[in-house]
Structures are given as C-alpha cells and as structure tokens.
Amino acid sequence: MTNNNQGIFLVIALMLYVNISFAQKVSEINFYDNIAPIIYKNCTPCHQPNKSAPFSLIKYEDVVKRAKFIGRVTQSRYMPPFPADRKFQSYLNERGLTVGEITTIKLWIEGGMLEGSEKPVVDSGRSSVPQSNVGSLQSSVFSLQEKVPDLVLKINKPYQILGENIEDFRFFSLPSNTKKDEYIEAIGFTAGNKKLVHHSRLMVDTTNNIREIDGLSETDLKVYEFQKTTLKDEFLYGWVPGNDKISFPKGTGIKLNANSDFILNMHYAPSPVIETDQSEILLFFAKQKVEREVKNFTLRENDISNKPFLIKSGEKPTFYIAKKIEKSISLISVLPHAHLIGKTFRAFVVTPDGEVVNLVKIDNWDFNWQMTYQFKKLLKIPAGSTFIVEASYDNSAENPENPNIPPKDIGYGWGTKDEMLNLVLYYLDYKEGDERIEQSH
Ligand code: HEC
Missing domain, CATH: 2.60.120 (Jelly Rolls)
Incomplete structure (x- = not known):
C-alpha cells in the first residue's frame, strides 16, 4: 500500500470503529450530534444538580470547561464508575463507555470541541435542561425519581x-x-x-x-x-x-x-x-x-473454608467459600461487601452438570464504590449447585488503603477498620420460566 492509501485506509477503519457515518467526517464531530448523547446517557444521571457528583455535565459549556479532565477520566475508565468486570457478567444497572465512545470524545477534544447546532427545543416541562438532539434518551435520564x-x-x-x-x-x-x-x-x-x-x-x-x-x-x-x-x-x-x-x-x-x-x-x-x-x-x-417473597441469604465469614477470618499484619490472604444449595432459586442480584483492605472479589456458581454461572468479579476492590449488581434477567441456579466466593485482602504496609500504619491484625467487625466478607444474594424460590423474566428499574 502507498502512504496515501494507508492514510485513507486508517481513516476509514477509524470511522467504522468509532461508528461515525461516512456522511459525517471526523472533523465534523460536534457536541450536539455526537457528544451530548454519550454524556446524557452515561454522565448526567449523576452530574446534575441534586445528584451525587460535584459538578453538572449538561450544557455545552459545562463539558468544554472540563474537557481535558473528561478525556482523561474516560480513557482511564475511572468514569463512569463501575467496579465489576462487564465481560464476566452483564447487569441491568451496569455503566461503561464503549471504545468507540471513548475515542469519539478524544477526537472531539483534539478537533477543537465543535459545538454544532442544537435542534429545536422541546419543552417537556420536566427540567430546565435544553431538550436537544437526544430526545427520549434525555427524558429517561431526568425521570428516574418521579x-x-x-x-x-x-x-x-x-x-x-x-x-x-x-x-x-x-x-x-x-x-x-x-x-x-x-x-x-x-x-x-x-x-x-x-x-x-x-x-x-x-x-x-x-x-x-x-x-x-x-x-x-x-x-x-x-x-x-x-x-x-x-x-x-x-x-x-x-x-x-x-x-x-x-x-x-x-x-x-x-x-x-x-x-x-x-x-x-x-x-x-x-x-x-x-x-x-x-x-x-x-x-x-x-x-x-x-405472590412471591424476595428472600435473601448472605455468604459470610463463618462460611469460609480456611478459617479463622483473621488477616494478620503484613499478610495478603485469600479466603474461600464453597456452599451448596438444596433448592432451585432465581437470583435477582448480588452485593459483594468488604472494607478497606479488600483487594479482589470473585463469585460464581458451579451447577450439578458442571456448568459455571458467573456472578461478579472485581479486580480492584474499592471500598467507596460498593453496589448491588442486579442481573438483566433472573438467573436460574439449580438445586445442588455450589456457590464459590474468593476474596483477597492486603494487610501490608504498602497498601495505601490500610487504616493502620504500621499494620495491625484485623478481624471481623462492623467497624470500617475491621473487616468483613459478605456476598448478599437476593432471590426468589425458582418457578418455571423465571429465567425469561427481564428485570427493570
Ligand atoms: C454513578 C455516578 C457518576 C457517573 C455515572 C459519572 N460520574 Fe463523574 N463523578 C461522580 C462522583 C461522585 C465524583 C466525585 C468523586 C470522585 O472524584 O471520585 C465524580 C467525579 C468526576 C470527575 C472529577 C474526577 C476527579 O478526579 O476529581 C470527572 C472529570 C467526572 N466525574 C467526569 C465524568 C464523566 C465524563 C462521566 C460520564 C462518562 C461521569 N463522570 C459519570 C459520579 C459519577
């Protein structure tokens, strides 16, 4: 290939990759057509007044003002926050940008952050936010707490x-x-x-x-x-x-x-x-x-096979749980829980047929971002299945999250500087057809 051909080839590959149509060149990436839909869907649910994030990401000016920072936190995948591995299992409440979306933001910033033009304002009466080219998407974001x-x-x-x-x-x-x-x-x-x-x-x-x-x-x-x-x-x-x-x-x-x-x-x-x-x-x-009661059970410190649940100073132990269930259940959600010195958390099920059902995998445990992971569909766990949980901790002095320097032995307790190992499971007793039930917000 000549240099020129190679260049064209690269641009086409990139356009396909980031999902930009041929009608629209990379140089035309603009806020209203390309960036706002990504921001409204993935950032604005938290970045708006009276929600958790410290500043709003709604208007063109909001996003331009912090563009460099936004480029950085999206490329590092620090934002939107979602600690669980989405390749391991997918969830109703999952968050995350595609590689294409991250690249679109990057190209937009590098290209000078074009504003583009906003489509006519439709006053939905719901919020002061301009209704732009994202229509129903935006109203879904702003109607969460109705x-x-x-x-x-x-x-x-x-x-x-x-x-x-x-x-x-x-x-x-x-x-x-x-x-x-x-x-x-x-x-x-x-x-x-x-x-x-x-x-x-x-x-x-x-x-x-x-x-x-x-x-x-x-x-x-x-x-x-x-x-x-x-x-x-x-x-x-x-x-x-x-x-x-x-x-x-x-x-x-x-x-x-x-x-x-x-x-x-x-x-x-x-x-x-x-x-x-x-x-x-x-x-x-x-x-x-x-008709049906949502029940819960918790796999916990008492269930570990390598007792005691004691994390000696300087050590980096992994604890294991293997627990069999006698009745079939339909899992709604899982909530992994540990405190400051937790490092990794993984849970899955092995069915009597030897099939593996993934539940949750967190490679970088973050005490600050603990959440309930709700499955997209109810997850059938047949009678005789075994739940496996593996959780590792780091009680060394090198762990910046360690609450004690020098490290001290840490055991079970409700206090944040104590430790816990929980997997809280919400479920229903299994009924034929449950695995086809889609969950919703
Ligand atoms: C689940 C809620 C939530 C979502 C979704 C979310 N953020 Fe945040 N964001 C926060 C909170 C809370 C903070 C402040 C705490 C922190 O920095 O960890 C924050 C901080 C930030 C910061 C400052 C980071 C720093 O180090 O100070 C940037 C930039 C940011 N968010 C951009 C984004 C972008 C861009 C998106 C969408 C791609 C997004 N956020 C999605 C909740 C959220």
Whole structure:
C-alpha cells in the first residue's frame, strides 16, 4: 500500500470503529450530534444538580470547561464508575463507555470541541435542561425519581458531622412504626448532605432492642454489644453516590415486618467545619398482593473454608467459600461487601452438570464504590449447585488503603477498620420460566 492509501485506509477503519457515518467526517464531530448523547446517557444521571457528583455535565459549556479532565477520566475508565468486570457478567444497572465512545470524545477534544447546532427545543416541562438532539434518551435520564415513595424515614434530627477533618462513621435507628406487614417493592436513599455523605448501609432489626444505637459512633463500645443481635436483614440496601433505587420484579417484594427498625450505618467524609446531615430512606410498598417473597441469604465469614477470618499484619490472604444449595432459586442480584483492605472479589456458581454461572468479579476492590449488581434477567441456579466466593485482602504496609500504619491484625467487625466478607444474594424460590423474566428499574 502507498502512504496515501494507508492514510485513507486508517481513516476509514477509524470511522467504522468509532461508528461515525461516512456522511459525517471526523472533523465534523460536534457536541450536539455526537457528544451530548454519550454524556446524557452515561454522565448526567449523576452530574446534575441534586445528584451525587460535584459538578453538572449538561450544557455545552459545562463539558468544554472540563474537557481535558473528561478525556482523561474516560480513557482511564475511572468514569463512569463501575467496579465489576462487564465481560464476566452483564447487569441491568451496569455503566461503561464503549471504545468507540471513548475515542469519539478524544477526537472531539483534539478537533477543537465543535459545538454544532442544537435542534429545536422541546419543552417537556420536566427540567430546565435544553431538550436537544437526544430526545427520549434525555427524558429517561431526568425521570428516574418521579415515583413518590410510600414511606420516607429520616434520621431523627439533623446530625452534626464532626468538623475535625476526620472520617465519621455513625449508626442511626429509624423505627418504621408500620402497623402491618408490608412488602418492599423498591427502595432508595437520599443523601442529606451531598458533599459529605460518602456511603450508607441499611439493616433491618425486628427485635426493637437496639434503638439506643441511634447516633453512636462505630467505635463506641456499646456497638460491640449491639452487633451480637441477629438481624432480619444485615444488608438490605447499600448506597454509594449514583446508586439509584432498586426495584424488584413485578409481583414480588421483601417482607417488612410491622414495626421493624431500620439501622442505618453512615460514613461521612472528613470536613474542616461542622456540617449537618439528615439523610432519608425511601420505601415503595407493593399495592397489589405479592405472590412471591424476595428472600435473601448472605455468604459470610463463618462460611469460609480456611478459617479463622483473621488477616494478620503484613499478610495478603485469600479466603474461600464453597456452599451448596438444596433448592432451585432465581437470583435477582448480588452485593459483594468488604472494607478497606479488600483487594479482589470473585463469585460464581458451579451447577450439578458442571456448568459455571458467573456472578461478579472485581479486580480492584474499592471500598467507596460498593453496589448491588442486579442481573438483566433472573438467573436460574439449580438445586445442588455450589456457590464459590474468593476474596483477597492486603494487610501490608504498602497498601495505601490500610487504616493502620504500621499494620495491625484485623478481624471481623462492623467497624470500617475491621473487616468483613459478605456476598448478599437476593432471590426468589425458582418457578418455571423465571429465567425469561427481564428485570427493570
Ligand atoms: C454513578 C455516578 C457518576 C457517573 C455515572 C459519572 N460520574 Fe463523574 N463523578 C461522580 C462522583 C461522585 C465524583 C466525585 C468523586 C470522585 O472524584 O471520585 C465524580 C467525579 C468526576 C470527575 C472529577 C474526577 C476527579 O478526579 O476529581 C470527572 C472529570 C467526572 N466525574 C467526569 C465524568 C464523566 C465524563 C462521566 C460520564 C462518562 C461521569 N463522570 C459519570 C459520579 C459519577
């Protein structure tokens, strides 16, 4: 091939690769036609006012102002955040850009960030955001929270976050005061202080015996007493920035016994000044009869085959769980959980026929981005299958996430500087045809 031919060949290959039509040259990549659809779908759900991200990515100017940074975080795949390996399993709530989308952003920035022209504004009445060339996509992004919850439970009174530049881990008790049993059809969380609420974990207690945990710091000795309580749900829901509400399949729900208490474990980021937070739990109850109860079970520290669950200072152990189930189930979601020194997490199932069903694989465990992974379709796990979990930890001094320098032995505990190994599984008892049920938000 001559040089010239080679050049043309390269440009055509690139155009095909990044999915740009022949009608539109690389030099014509512009915001409204090419970039806005990518941003609205993948970034704006979090990067808009009153959502988790610290700045908005809506208008042309918003994106141009941070273009270099955006190029960098998309190429490194730091944004949009999604810790699980999407080649291992795919999820209803997965995020990620294609190589084509990343390249389109890169070429747009290199080409001088053309604005292009916006198509006529359609006022949907929903938001102040201009309705541009992305139509229905955009309305789907901005309609996520339209449904009104049946019960909103707030932290009792505004909590004063310590202004001492230290991380603050707190428990709160939020009695539901419900008079009858309900079924939770969907559940969500709204951070009161968007800047400082780092993440939260929600538990359900039916004993009503640990209400005094309200407002206690994780390091309070009483917490060690309370953690002996057997909870109905140890991890009903986990919120990290960008985690929207979770909905269960139609006609199913999690049973919430009358008068249950929610126990909220909050992590606040360090702040130099005193600030307040009054976060909320959003509960959506089933209105129709719930035919099937969403159940959960947790594979945990007690189930490991290489006991004890103790991570000696300086060591980098891997713990293994192999647990067989006797009845067929339909898996809705998985939620892997570990604390600061977690490194990798992998879970899969081996069926009696020797088939492998992948659940979740995280190669770079990140304490800050823990989320529920909901499968696109219900996942049938036949009776006699074995769940396998492998989780590794790094308690060496080289681990920048290590909370103790020099390292100390770390064992099980609710505190963030203790460790845990959980895989929380939401499921239904299997019914013929479940594997064809598509889940939705
Ligand atoms: C799930 C919610 C979420 C999504 C989706 C998301 N972001 Fe973010 N983004 C955040 C949060 C929260 C932060 C601040 C915390 C951080 O930097 O880790 C952030 C920070 C950033 C930063 C600053 C990074 C830094 O180091 O300070 C950039 C740039 C950014 N996002 C761009 C994007 C782009 C571009 C997309 C889409 C391709 C995107 N984000 C999608 C939540 C999100």
